[in-house]
Structure formats: structure tokens, C-alpha cells
Amino acid sequence: MKITKIDVSRPECAPSIPIVSAVAHLDCDLTELLPYLNATQEKAQYFPNHPYLRFMWRGYNIVVERNQVRVVPFVDDQAAKAGASEVVDLIREIEAKKDEITPDHTAYEPPAVMDILKLLPKKSGCGKCGYPSCMAFAAALTDGEVELKACPELERDSVPREYVEKLKELLS
Numbered sequence: 001m002k003i004t005k006i007d008v009s010r011p012e013c014a015p016s017i018p019i020v021s022a023v024a025h026l027d028c029d030l031t032e033l034l035p036y037l038n039a040t041q042e043k044a045q046y047f048p049n050h051p052y053l054r055f056m057w058r059g060y061n062i063v064v065e066r067n068q069v070r071v072v073p074f075v076d077d078q079a080a081k082a083g084a085s086e087v088v089d090l091i092r093e094i095e096a097k098k099d100e101i102t103p104d105h106t107a108y109e110p111p112a113v114m115d116i117l118k119l120l121p122k123k124s125g126c127g128k129c130g131y132p133s134c135m136a137f138a139a140a141l142t143d144g145e146v147e148l149k150a151c152p153e154l155e156r157d158s159v160p161r162e163y164v165e166k167l168k169e170l171l172s
């Protein structure tokens, strides 16, 4: 498994935001490896019909799809290239141990967006999470694009703690 190139980019809608993402392009298709990643990575989300797999590792949000590994977030281009290479190294390790791993073909079933939305603070448009509305944030949460901690409003005393716990449970 070789990296043919690594692209780095910033969000087009907000180029000033210091979040850099990386896409490592590989010389092989990783689709057959996805159930092995699903078996070894805690809370991995496997979508066999697309097919792709999402997981978190060392604070990185990672998507593996065909011959690409997408990794976010980084503070600059150099960190993005180094981080993407580290993630590919992890995938190489799993591939090397494939014969010792029982593949997990279980598909991820995301929670309903509305179930998430009704537990959010509903300050539509405050945008502190980086999304234009709680609805957009809820959709991103169910897709695994973002973590709950990105909404600072959930830390307010006025937000019932049981709502936060329920959100964590739904997204686990």
C-alpha cells in the first residue's frame, strides 16, 4: 500500500478558519479492508452500501473510501501531510494482521436527525459550532462529521444535563 499523493485543503466557505484537511491517495482499493477496520477501531461507522468507513483515532476524524483516506482536522499543511501518513501507517498495520482479525460486516445505523435536534439548544443560527443552524449541526453529528463538543452552548447551565447525556448515548 503506497501513498501516491496527499492533497491538503481548507473549507471553501470559510478559508480563514484554521482547519486543514488531508486526503491521502493510495495505489490500491481499501474496500475489502473496511470490515477489518470496523472490527479493530472503536466506534467505527461502517457504511457497506456506499461503501466507506469512518472512525476516530488520536483525535483525527478519518474516512476510508476506495483508494482514499480523508483525515481532519489539522492546524497547517505540514501537520496534515504528516497526520495523513500516520493514519495510512495504521491501516497498513491492520492489513498486515488481517489473518488474525475476524472481520465485522455490521453496518452503522445512525440516529435520526430529528432525535438529535430536539436535544440541542436550538439557538438556530448562532453558528458557534461552525454550522449555520442546529439542524445542520444535527445532520453533521449523525454523519459523524463533527463531535458534540463543537457546540459550546451545551455547556450552559440552562441546558439540562440529561439532554447532554442522552445525546452522547445516541451518538455512541
Ligand code: SF4
Pocket: 120, 121, 122, 123, 124, 125, 126, 127, 128, 129, 130, 131, 132, 133, 134, 135, 137, 150, 151, 152, 153, 154
Ligand atoms: S453552536 Fe450549538 S446552539 Fe449554536 S447553532 Fe451550533 S448546535 Fe445550535
